[in-house]
Amino acid sequence: MNAQIQHADDCVIRLENVSKAFGSSVVADRLNLTVAKGEIVALLGRTGAGKSTVLNMIMGNLAPDAGSIRVAGHDPNAEFKSLRGRMAVSFQTDRLLPWRTAVDNVALGLLILGTPKAKARETARLWLARVKLEGAEDRYVHELSGGMRQRVSLARALAVDPELVLLDESFSQLDHVTSQVLRADFSRIARQFGKTCLFVTHRIDDAVEMADRVLVLRPGAGVCLEERIGEAARDDPREKARLHDIIAAAMGEQPDD
Known part of the structure; x- marks a missing residue:
């Protein structure tokens, strides 16, 4: 089963018949995958399903x-410089620089792109407020909780105004309550600003609560399930439970996992 192919001008990410192997281990086999402009897509799979490899190829x-990979019309491996500033990534660990304050960490990407320092700091403060960290701008990393550090990481990714945001297990190291709140805040911001987002996760709750579309990978990076999730479904506990069970079954888990 392959993810739906859309018209090229609608797609920020397009993979066509992509294959990848490491020695005798096939991690992607003629994979087709698209992410449309403004869409939030979750890529799920158990360990070994190939989701990290797919993300690394997109990056x-x-x-x-x-096969062929295009991100905003470019080959991300051969034309990486063309995507500078157009693609941002937030990882499982926050990767903040401990000797910089929150605002200076967020401003870093802007400074690298050549934004004047005063403007970069102004933009950084704006994004910290948007991720609900107003008042914490001048704190150093050791003064921030895990959830706050991840908010700084997300603000840093969004501050450069990327066309595409990639999330690599960005909520998986947080406790359930902190993760749930942060997922909701990120989804709200992404939709408010029309950001295209692909996120990799092994947690079904992340996908059901955030995504417009869920793709489940089987080993060998083939799509074994594709589910669209409407806004009403995300707000309906029964529908969320139904989707959870469907996705769990595709991932080979027990329905109540």
Whole structure:
């Protein structure tokens, strides 16, 4: 089963017949996947399903053995410089610089892109307020909780106004309550500003509560399930439970996991 192919001008991410192997281990086999402009897509799978490899190919860290990958119309591996500032990533760990304050961490990407320092700090403060960290701008990393550090990381990714935001297990190290609140806040901001987002996760709750569309990968990075999730479904406990069970079954888990 392959993810739906859309018209090229609608897609920020497009993978066509992508294959990748490491020695005798096939991690992607003729994979097709698209993410439309303004869409939030979750990529789920158990360990070994290939989701991290797919993300790394989209980021340009790996080249496919076969097939085509386009991000905003560019080959992310061969034309990485063309995507500078157009693609931002937030990782499982916050990757903040401990000798910089929250505002200086958020401003870093803007400074790298050549934004004047005063403007970069102004923009950084604005994004920290948007992720509900107003008043914490001048705190150092050791003065922030885990959830606050991840909010700084997300603000840093969003501050450069990227066309595409990639999230790599960005909520998985947080406790349930903190993760739930942060997922809701990020989803609200992404939709408010029309951001395209692909996020990798192994947690079904992340997908059901955030995504417009969920893709479940089987080992070998083939899509074994594709589910669209409307706004009404995200707000309906019964529908969320139904979707949870469907996705769990596709991932080979027990329905109540």
